[in-house]
Amino acid sequence: MIKILIINLLLALVQGFHELPQSPSRAGLPTVYEHFASNGISTGLEARNGSVLFSLNDKPLKIISGAMHYFRIHPDLWRDRLRKLRATGANTVETYVAWNLHEPRKDDYDFGEGNNDMSAFLNITRYIEMAQEEDLLVLLRPGPYICSEWDFGGFPSWLQRDPNLLVRQYNRPYLDRVEKWFKVLLPQLVDLQFTRGGPIIGVQIENEYASFNAVSKKYIQFIVDLVRAIGFTNTLLFTSDGSYNGIRGTLPDQLFYTANFQGDPEWNLDLLLELQPNKPVMSMEFWSGWFDHWFEKHNYLSTAEFGDILDRIIGNKYNGSVNLYMFHGGTNFGFMAGANAGNANPRYFPDVTSYDYDAPLSESGDYTEKYKKAMEIIDKYEFPKLSRPLLPAESTKRAYSPVTPDKYLSYADIILQLPTEARTFYVNPTSMEDLNMNGGNGQSFGYLIHRKRAITKSGVVLKAGPVKDFAFVLVDGIIQPSSFSGEGDGRYWINSEKEVTFENVTEDWHDIDIFVECTGRVNFGRDVHFLQKKGLPNGNVTLDGVQTQGFDVFALEFKSAWIRSLKNFKPVQDTSTLSAPVIVHGTFEIPGTPGDTFINMEGWEKGIIFVNGFNIGRYWNVGPQRTLYVPAPLLCTGQNNLTVFEQLKPGNHISFQDNANLGEIGKKSEPQKFYSESNPA
Ligand SMILES: *[C@@H]1O[C@H](CO)[C@@H](O)[C@H](O)[C@H]1NC(C)=O
Ligand SMILES: *[C@@H]1O[C@H](CO)[C@@H](O)[C@H](O)[C@H]1NC(C)=O
Ligand SMILES: *[C@@H]1O[C@H](CO)[C@@H](O)[C@H](O)[C@H]1NC(C)=O
Ligand SMILES: *[C@@H]1O[C@H](CO)[C@@H](O)[C@H](O)[C@H]1NC(C)=O
Ligand SMILES: *[C@@H]1O[C@H](CO)[C@@H](O)[C@H](O)[C@H]1NC(C)=O
Ligand SMILES: *[C@@H]1O[C@H](CO)[C@@H](O)[C@H](O)[C@H]1NC(C)=O
Numbered sequence: 180m181i182k183i184l185i186i187n188l189l190l191a192l193v194q195g196f197h198e199l200p201q202s203p204s205r206a207g208l209p210t211v212y213e214h215f216a217s218n219g220i221s222t223g224l225e226a227r228n229g230s231v232l233f234s235l236n237d238k239p240l241k242i243i244s245g246a247m248h249y250f251r252i253h254p255d256l257w258r259d260r261l262r263k264l265r266a267t268g269a270n271t272v273e274t275y276v277a278w279n280l281h282e283p284r285k286d287d288y289d290f291g292e293g294n295n296d297m298s299a300f301l302n303i304t305r306y307i308e309m310a311q312e313e314d315l316l317v318l319l320r321p322g323p324y325i326c327s328e329w330d331f332g333g334f335p336s337w338l339q340r341d342p343n344l345l346v347r348q349y350n351r352p353y354l355d356r357v358e359k360w361f362k363v364l365l366p367q368l369v370d371l372q373f374t375r376g377g378p379i380i381g382v383q384i385e386n387e388y389a390s391f392n393a394v395s396k397k398y399i400q401f402i403v404d405l406v407r408a409i410g411f412t413n414t415l416l417f418t419s420d421g422s423y424n425g426i427r428g429t430l431p432d433q434l435f436y437t438a439n440f441q442g443d444p445e446w447n448l449d450l451l452l453e454l455q456p457n458k459p460v461m462s463m464e465f466w467s468g469w470f471d472h473w474f475e476k477h478n479y480l481s482t483a484e485f486g487d488i489l490d491r492i493i494g495n496k497y498n499g500s501v502n503l504y505m506f507h508g509g510t511n512f513g514f515m516a517g518a519n520a521g522n523a524n525p526r527y528f529p530d531v532t533s534y535d536y537d538a539p540l541s542e543s544g545d546y547t548e549k550y551k552k553a554m555e556i557i558d559k560y561e562f563p564k565l566s567r568p569l570l571p572a573e574s575t576k577r578a579y580s581p582v583t584p585d586k587y588l589s590y591a592d593i594i595l596q597l598p599t600e601a602r603t604f605y606v607n608p609t610s611m612e613d614l615n616m617n618g619g620n621g622q623s624f625g626y627l628i629h630r631k632r633a634i635t636k637s638g639v640v641l642k643a644g645p646v647k648d649f650a651f652v653l654v655d656g657i658i659q660p661s662s663f664s665g666e667g668d669g670r671y672w673i674n675s676e677k678e679v680t681f682e683n684v685t686e687d688w689h690d691i692d693i694f695v696e697c698t699g700r701v702n703f704g705r706d707v708h709f710l711q712k713k714g715l716p717n718g719n720v721t722l723d724g725v726q727t728q729g730f731d732v733f734a735l736e737f738k739s740a741w742i743r744s745l746k747n748f749k750p751v752q753d754t755s756t757l758s759a760p761v762i763v764h765g766t767f768e769i770p771g772t773p774g775d776t777f778i779n780m781e782g783w784e785k786g787i788i789f790v791n792g793f794n795i796g797r798y799w800n801v802g803p804q805r806t807l808y809v810p811a812p813l814l815c816t817g818q819n820n821l822t823v824f825e826q827l828k829p830g831n832h833i834s835f836q837d838n839a840n841l842g843e844i845g846k847k848s849e850p851q852k853f854y855s856e857s858n859p860a
Contacts, residue, residue, distance in 0.1 A: 224380040244271035245506025255812035268557035311378035320383040331700035374413035389428030419463035437463035464504035468537025476845030508536035513794040514624035517702030532796030576837035577774035584763035586748035608718030627714040636686035644676030773814035777806035782830030803842025
């Protein structure tokens with residue numbers, strides 16, 4: 180750890196001291212590992228009867244943790260973010276594990292060695308080792324279900340191909356998959372337990388399981404036994420739930436119980452003490468802010484409220500332990516954002532790309548007022564008092580020159596370049612997951628087109644549905660404006676049936692396309708079946724009331740390798756003549772060392788952006804999010820490529836700015852109403 184201190188000192192000299200207050204002098208105080216591990220390790224984390232604090236290796240510990248997900252942070256920035264967490268005085272980092280990224284195809288695992296778009300983010304061993312190098316302990320939440328505003332709560336979409344599989348239940352096909360997955364994942368981490376010299380002090384079993392309708396104690400026992408059998412024997416196992424749900428989702432005699440909440444800490448912590456007397460109390464998720472849905476405002480929790488609640492959790496009344504969810508949210512890159520389901524189906528609320536969460540450390544790793552507040556309160560109540568690293572400098576932000584597209588691929592060109600397996604024929608409408616592609620795993624993400632060639636004309640009414648999720652209709656590649664009427668801003672029709680009356684169509688043979696986007700699978704669901712197929716699952720298409728069959732089906736996955744392989748672009752003469760759906764390409768030069776930047780798609784409507792082939796996520800002019808974060812490690816000195824898939828209406832140029840715009844701030848009362856019985860994380 181001496182080494183770390185020296186590195187810190189050097190970094191501070193190189194980068195200059197940040198203007199934020201440095202923590203009070205802590206000269207002579209030990210590091211986390213000097214304090215807890217220097218004289219040999221006999222016991223791991225324990226929640227002892229009669230003790231207000233946890234004990235680690237027989238020494239009292241108030242866990243002050245921050246949630247930070249490796250899969251939401253560019254790996255080159257892991258160390259920076261971990262150090263910024265440690266510099267608040269926090270002693271622990273918490274992370275979920277995203278099964279869907281690690282097993283993108285059945286039995287085909289990826290921990291960084293794969294050839295998948297997110298492979299570089301997936302060396303979880305490295306992340307956990309790095310946490311220890313940065314003097315942090317680790318709380319691991321491997322799920323298998325994680326919620327987390329992450330597509331399908333972290334479940335791989337291919338699980339749904341087995342009609343007998345029921346997630347989160349004592350169901351053999353599901354248990355078999357979980358067992359296989361955990362037997363690949365956990366042996367890699369077992370030697371990183373604290374008692375074996377690593378940083379992992381606790382492992383969570385499932386996630387907010389008490390909120391699920393079909394709670395099965397046998398299922399929880401199955402996971403506990405599995406985790407123990409793999410060797411997590413001297414590590415605290417725990418569950419986390421909304422405390423109002425009580426202990427229905429846990430095994431009180433075997434698992435430590437923690438609570439997730441934002442407001443009213445006394446009510447929540449008293450309830451914990453009732454449910455689990457004489458034990459330490461911990462908020463496994465104290466929601467430092469909140470996530471955003473499209474169409475709503477940018478959520479927040481004021482710094483004053485944040486500080487007040489944190490003070491009441493870790494202050495002298497309870498001496499509670501805490502995990503700030505989030506400490507640093509990061510980004511839902513690519514198609515990874517999840518969604519919520521309202522109580523009245525088919526209400527559906529997809530999440531935005533940013534996972535800034537109004538957290539203490541912003542999406543781009545910058546210090547906020549909340550960060551300073553966290554530091555101030557941790558200073559008062561941390562136990563034990565330990566040394567801290569100096570605050571790392573913030574990254575440089577750049578506003579590069581706007582990019583004007585130089586070449587494009589039309590909708591027809593795009594379809595022509597789809598791989599063979601992405602073009603198929605179905606008699607009846609289908610879902611993405613059921614397609615015969617990706618080695619029998621179906622399509623996980625992107626868009627699905629059902630094309631019907633038929634004689635039709637103006638005035639004919641096409642009905643298609645249910646569309647999952649966002650859909651519009653084209654005739655010969657031209658978007659039918661009546662595609663847009665219905666929910667959401669009065670213009671879009673999501674997750675229901677779509678009715679379109681053809682306009683300006685002369686009677687003849689035409690290609691009628693139903694274009695459907697998966698805008699994210701629901702990640703929080705109480706529903707037993709939790710069905711999440713996308714495209715036109717159980718769909719029905721009629722023309723003037725007559726059922727239509729026989730479709731050319733095109734799967735648009737927009738994988739990085741495909742984006743990089745695109746050819747036969749046509750030069751853009753005048754951007755105003757482009758019509759969507761369209762892929763446009765442009766380049767921009769970076770003279771020196773790249774800096775973080777933010778892309779603003781003002782003038783465009785809805786789509787996805789690739790920076791040097793990497794999908795940085797969705798933009799949508801309904802907001803609230805206005806800019807997309809581009810971490811510097813995605814950029815290079817010299818020429819950089821920008822590729823945009825615009826679904827609805829291309830703009831003229833793509834601009835960069837040096838600060839984030841996540842939209843108008845506001846608390847929407849609706850989510851509170853919809854989720855009063857449910858949970859966000
Ligand atoms: C736990 O501690 C309380 C008081 O500190 C005591 O009354 C109780 O018997 C203890 N329970 C167990 C299981 O040791
Ligand atoms: C992942 O990190 C571990 C530990 O640092 C390292 O040994 C391993 O080679 C890494 N794996 C990949 C695929 O880079
Ligand atoms: C919490 O810790 C403080 C400082 O050690 C102590 O004064 C206080 O009594 C403790 N509170 C509880 C509930 O144990
Ligand atoms: C149909 O033609 C009218 C008149 O030219 C025009 O206003 C309308 O936008 C057209 N609709 C479509 C779908 O092109
Ligand atoms: C599809 O719609 C037609 C016409 O309304 C109806 O006859 C048919 O039963 C429907 N099929 C399904 C699978 O819903
Ligand atoms: C940009 O695209 C060109 C053409 O495909 C490719 O040769 C080049 O390597 C790309 N640059 C980066 C930084 O990815």
